[in-house]
Amino acid sequence: MHDPDTLLDLINYGRHYRISTILAARRPAEAADIMRHATANATTIIVFATREPRDRDFIARYVDSAIDVVNIPRFKVVEIGQPYLETLGLSDYICLDNSI
Secondary structure: OOOHHHHHHHHHHHHHHHHOOOOOOOOOHHHHHHHHHHHHHEEEEEEOOOOOHHHHHHHHHOOHHHHHHHOOOOOOOEEEEOOOOOOOOOOEEEEOOOOO
16 A cells, blocks of 8 residues: 555655656546646656546546547557657657547
8 A cells, every 4th residue: 555645745746856757547537636746747648548438538638639548559658748758769659640
Protein backbone atom coordinates (compact mmCIF):
# COMPACT_ATOMS: atom_id res chain seq x y z
CA MET A 1 0.00 0.00 0.00
CA HIS A 2 1.29 3.48 -0.81
CA ASP A 3 1.04 6.59 1.30
CA PRO A 4 -1.05 9.01 -0.83
CA ASP A 5 0.37 12.09 0.88
CA THR A 6 3.95 11.07 0.11
CA LEU A 7 3.05 10.30 -3.50
CA LEU A 8 1.29 13.66 -3.88
CA ASP A 9 4.31 15.45 -2.41
CA LEU A 10 6.56 13.66 -4.90
CA ILE A 11 4.26 14.58 -7.80
CA ASN A 12 3.81 18.20 -6.74
CA TYR A 13 7.28 19.06 -5.43
CA GLY A 14 9.68 16.53 -6.93
CA ARG A 15 10.64 18.88 -9.74
CA HIS A 16 12.09 21.27 -7.14
CA TYR A 17 14.65 18.55 -6.39
CA ARG A 18 15.03 17.47 -10.04
CA ILE A 19 13.14 14.26 -9.41
CA SER A 20 11.32 12.94 -12.46
CA THR A 21 8.41 10.57 -12.10
CA ILE A 22 6.74 8.10 -14.39
CA LEU A 23 3.26 7.18 -13.26
CA ALA A 24 0.85 4.66 -14.72
CA ALA A 25 -2.79 3.98 -14.00
CA ARG A 26 -4.67 0.97 -15.23
CA ARG A 27 -7.94 2.75 -14.38
CA PRO A 28 -7.26 6.52 -14.34
CA ALA A 29 -10.83 7.43 -13.33
CA GLU A 30 -10.48 5.40 -10.13
CA ALA A 31 -7.27 7.23 -9.21
CA ALA A 32 -8.69 10.64 -10.12
CA ASP A 33 -7.42 12.43 -7.00
CA ILE A 34 -3.81 11.45 -7.68
CA MET A 35 -4.11 11.61 -11.48
CA ARG A 36 -5.33 15.22 -11.39
CA HIS A 37 -2.12 16.26 -9.65
CA ALA A 38 -0.10 14.15 -12.10
CA THR A 39 -1.69 15.63 -15.22
CA ALA A 40 -1.31 19.16 -13.86
CA ASN A 41 2.44 18.63 -13.49
CA ALA A 42 3.03 16.45 -16.54
CA THR A 43 5.17 17.48 -19.48
CA THR A 44 4.15 14.33 -21.38
CA ILE A 45 1.01 12.22 -21.19
CA ILE A 46 1.00 8.84 -22.92
CA VAL A 47 -2.40 7.35 -23.69
CA PHE A 48 -3.12 3.74 -24.56
CA ALA A 49 -6.41 2.46 -25.98
CA THR A 50 -9.19 2.22 -23.45
CA ARG A 51 -12.79 1.18 -23.78
CA GLU A 52 -14.12 1.82 -20.27
CA PRO A 53 -16.50 4.82 -20.47
CA ARG A 54 -15.47 6.40 -17.14
CA ASP A 55 -11.79 6.19 -18.09
CA ARG A 56 -12.48 7.61 -21.57
CA ASP A 57 -14.36 10.55 -20.03
CA PHE A 58 -11.52 11.17 -17.58
CA ILE A 59 -8.87 11.06 -20.33
CA ALA A 60 -10.97 13.29 -22.61
CA ARG A 61 -10.64 16.14 -20.13
CA TYR A 62 -6.85 16.22 -20.66
CA VAL A 63 -6.35 15.34 -24.32
CA ASP A 64 -7.52 16.69 -27.65
CA SER A 65 -11.11 15.63 -28.22
CA ALA A 66 -10.16 14.50 -31.74
CA ILE A 67 -8.21 11.60 -30.25
CA ASP A 68 -10.35 8.49 -30.29
CA VAL A 69 -8.88 6.53 -27.37
CA VAL A 70 -10.99 3.48 -28.22
CA ASN A 71 -9.31 3.01 -31.61
CA ILE A 72 -5.66 3.49 -30.75
CA PRO A 73 -4.02 0.46 -32.38
CA ARG A 74 -2.72 -2.39 -30.26
CA PHE A 75 0.84 -1.79 -29.00
CA LYS A 76 0.62 1.89 -30.01
CA VAL A 77 0.18 5.03 -27.93
CA VAL A 78 -0.73 8.65 -28.41
CA GLU A 79 1.81 11.01 -26.89
CA ILE A 80 0.57 14.42 -25.73
CA GLY A 81 2.91 17.22 -24.77
CA GLN A 82 6.69 17.18 -24.90
CA PRO A 83 8.01 14.26 -27.00
CA TYR A 84 9.60 11.68 -24.73
CA LEU A 85 9.36 8.18 -26.21
CA GLU A 86 11.56 9.06 -29.18
CA THR A 87 14.38 10.02 -26.81
CA LEU A 88 14.17 6.48 -25.40
CA GLY A 89 14.29 4.89 -28.84
CA LEU A 90 10.61 3.91 -28.64
CA SER A 91 9.27 5.96 -31.54
CA ASP A 92 7.92 2.83 -33.27
CA TYR A 93 5.20 2.68 -30.62
CA ILE A 94 3.86 6.19 -31.24
CA CYS A 95 0.62 6.41 -33.18
CA LEU A 96 1.34 9.33 -35.50
CA ASP A 97 -2.24 9.78 -36.64
CA ASN A 98 -3.64 11.43 -33.51
CA SER A 99 -7.08 11.55 -35.08
CA ILE A 100 -6.95 7.71 -35.29
